[in-house]
Amino acid sequence: MKNVRTKFLIILLPLFILSFIILSSISYYLAHTALLNDADKIARSLGDQIAADIKNEMSEPIIRLDDLAKNQYLIHGDDATRQVLLTTPKATTSNVAQYFYTDINGQAIRDDGKHLNRGDRDYIKIPKQTQKPYIAAPFLGESTGKLMTMMTRPVFENGTLVGFVMASLNLDSLSKLVEKVSFFDTGYAYLADSSGIVIGYSQRPEYVGKLDLTKKDIEGGGQLDDRLCAGFKKAMETNQQTSIDYQNTNGIENIAVITPIELDGRTWAVISAAPRSEVEGAADHLFKIMTIVSLLAIVLAVFVIFYFAKCIAAPIEAIRDECNILNSGDLRQNDLTINSHDEIGQLAQGFNTMRQTLRALLKKVQSQTEQVAASSQELTASAHQSSEAANQVAISITDIAAGVETQSSSSKKIRGISENISTNTDALTQKTQKIADNAKTTTLQAETGRNSIAKVVEQMQQITLGTKTIETAIEDLAKGSDEIGNIVELISNIAGQTNLLALNAAIEAARAGDAGHGFAVVAEEVRKLAEESERSSKQIAELVKKNQFGMSQAVEASRDGSKNVQLGIDTVKSADEVFKSIVIAIETLSHEIIDVSKAIETMAAGNATMLSSIQDIDQISTKNSDDAQSVSAATEEQSASMQEIASASQNLATLASDLQSEVSKFKV
Incomplete structure (x- = not known):
């Protein structure tokens, strides 16, 4: 989107299209x-x-x-x-x-x-x-x-x-x-x-x-x-x-x-x-008419938006062209004429006022820059002469002070280094002692860990034995369920045979007539009892089958548990071996840390003696350096002031020259 017309079309046209579609x-x-x-x-x-x-x-x-x-x-x-x-x-x-x-x-x-x-x-x-x-x-x-x-x-x-x-x-x-x-x-x-x-x-x-x-x-x-x-x-x-x-x-x-x-x-x-x-x-006919009307309205909206954007863009483009001319340094152009009283017209009026103000300002700057350049050149020459004289005095005093300062600085550095060595030695001694104590504590904790692992191994072995016992018991129960199933099947067969016998007895009783009536009643009861026994045996058989299926799943689960427990035992034993290696390494490290701590204590005693001697040298060097610095400081301040004056005047001359060059580019 490089121009205002395109922006207006992209922003407003979709709104018009959406409005017509909704309508x-x-x-x-x-x-x-x-x-x-x-x-x-x-x-x-x-x-x-x-x-x-x-x-x-x-x-x-x-x-x-x-x-x-x-x-x-x-x-x-x-x-x-x-x-x-x-x-x-x-x-x-x-x-x-x-x-x-x-x-x-x-x-x-x-x-x-x-x-x-x-x-x-x-x-x-x-x-x-x-x-x-x-x-x-x-x-x-x-x-x-x-x-x-x-x-x-x-x-x-x-x-x-x-x-x-x-x-x-x-x-x-x-x-x-x-x-x-x-x-x-x-x-x-x-x-x-x-x-x-x-x-x-x-x-x-x-x-x-x-x-x-x-x-x-x-x-x-x-x-x-x-x-x-x-x-x-x-x-x-x-x-x-x-x-x-x-x-x-x-x-x-x-x-x-x-x-x-x-x-x-x-x-x-x-x-x-x-x-x-x-x-x-x-309704379809109305929709077609609305579609045609909407398309015509959208085309009209495109022309209206384009015309409106052109009316807004034309004065903005004119102001842009005048800004480019102003940027090139030409302030001689006539005032920009835009016949509008809205914000764009006010912008054009403000632009004309700004150009007139810049033109007057540049004319005044051109007349003053020549005077500033001449005065700055005279001031620069005087400052250079005073600065050279002050520099000769300052060089001599600076050489004396430099030697004293170097000696004092060296003694201070040595003193600081010695103090740091002493402080670091004390801290190193304390840290070494803490490391040794931590090593002992770690050794004890590692031993405790090994004991805990041994207990875990013992408990897991007991779990393995208990799992095997449960597995054996479940297998025995499964065998018992199989025997119960066989017995139930036998009962079911007996009940079926009894039912047949009762049926035959009922038939025979019927043949006997009234004499077999009582026997027929007994046979009927026997048949009912046989049928009830057969139904109960079938229910028991179903329950036995469910128990056998559950027991087979329990046996498989107990076997898987035994395998997992054995894997756990092997893993814990491996961890026990690692703990053994850690204990041995910590004990070796503890002995070496104790030896290092003793060596550091001996070093700390020598550092204390050296620090006392360096402090005496530093006090003497500091006194000599202070006296030389007092004289050198006064001379350097005078020299620095002259140099600043010379530098400032030189900068002023340079700025005046640059300003003359830049102002000459403008055409007023």
Whole structure:
């Protein structure tokens, strides 16, 4: 990022792109959600409308049946009268195939005068039991072969059930009702009974009476989506509208609403469905439009950002160019002109003020540097003359003082070295004594360690003996378990034989008749005892097998423990050998440390005598050095002062010359 324009694009453009993406996503989500909600509401409203139409379609036959149920001539009239009464409603109810009247026992007369026995049918049994109106499950008509249902109304006389009036209803008209449904472009609706059988499906008439919404497999091949089966079951159980998504037999994803329809003793359901692609089509179109608008907005944003960055970068670049000119030493340029009152304009104004200030300052510096250079040269010459005279005096005194100082310094060094030797010798003696004491202590601790190792070896050997004893005992127990298993097997065989003997005895007692009754009782008890013994022996055998398995694992564990204990003993013995070597080495080191300590004590006594002599020499040398230093110091101070003056004046002359050279580079 070498310029401001690029920085603005890199920083602001992603923010614009992210904002447009978020805005488009939110818009698509809201539109998608709204469309799905609207589709669900439409499907629910459509289901309610179809349910109302179906109830209205069936209301006329129900009214006719209710009128017939109240007609006394139907109850007490002859067959001719009943046939006339049953034929009359057919003129106003085109969806009814036939009307019936049946007595309480199911003996029926049809509107064509034919007598039938319907006492074994559910549409007689159920209303006879409940004494309420009832609509039967769909069935294929015997004469027409079409899907039908039977509507039954109980007939009462003085509060007593005396018979039923019935109407067989053609379900073809129901398919016509759902055929008129308009739900998006290719949406559709179909009817199903509570048992799952489809009873009206104009788009797929081959499914009517054959497709079962409660079963996944379709008769003739294919499968239903599990979501459709589960949604239908839920709607029937809750008796409430249920929204689902499912894939139809053509593999198209649909959204649907299942609306239960409550009838007399029966529940039907209307399924309103439409392809999801049609429902979401408007949202997809909106998303495409938002994408195009976002891309155009991003392009516009690029131009706006570039223009804005250019407006900011142009005055900054102008100030940068003027700074480069100023850095080259040219202060003669005209004032920088930027028509802006913001921070950039204030920066340009401050730059112009700074250039004017630098120009005035450099002019003043140029006039003063020449005077400073001349005065510094005169001062340098005078300082050099005074410094040479002081140096000659200082050299003579310095030579005298140097000899005394050298002698005093040497004696002090010797004294310091002797004191250090004495101090180090004392410290070395003390440390040597501590080392000797530590060596003795270490020897004792090593001996203690060896004793502990010996005890550990002894304890581990005892553990080995105990482990072997446990292993032997477990092996003996395993052998005993094997013998118990053999005995249990023998008991089981005896119990089986006893059971057979008891069975034979029972057979013989049965042959003996009453005389063998008592013996049969005894044989039965013996058989039960044998069976109980056989079950107990099997349980004991199972327990013995578990014990044998546990004992075999214990034997293996004890053997592994013995091996590990033996490895531990070998390791501890190796450690004991190492401790022996350490004890011998420490004892040898202790003797050598004692010899070194004695030699150091002898050296310390000689150092004390030498230190006393060196102290006397140092006192005399110090007195002579002090006297010579007093004279030399005064001379050196005077010489140093003159040298500093000369050096300062020389530096001043050099600085004045350099300043003249640097100032001459600027063009004012």
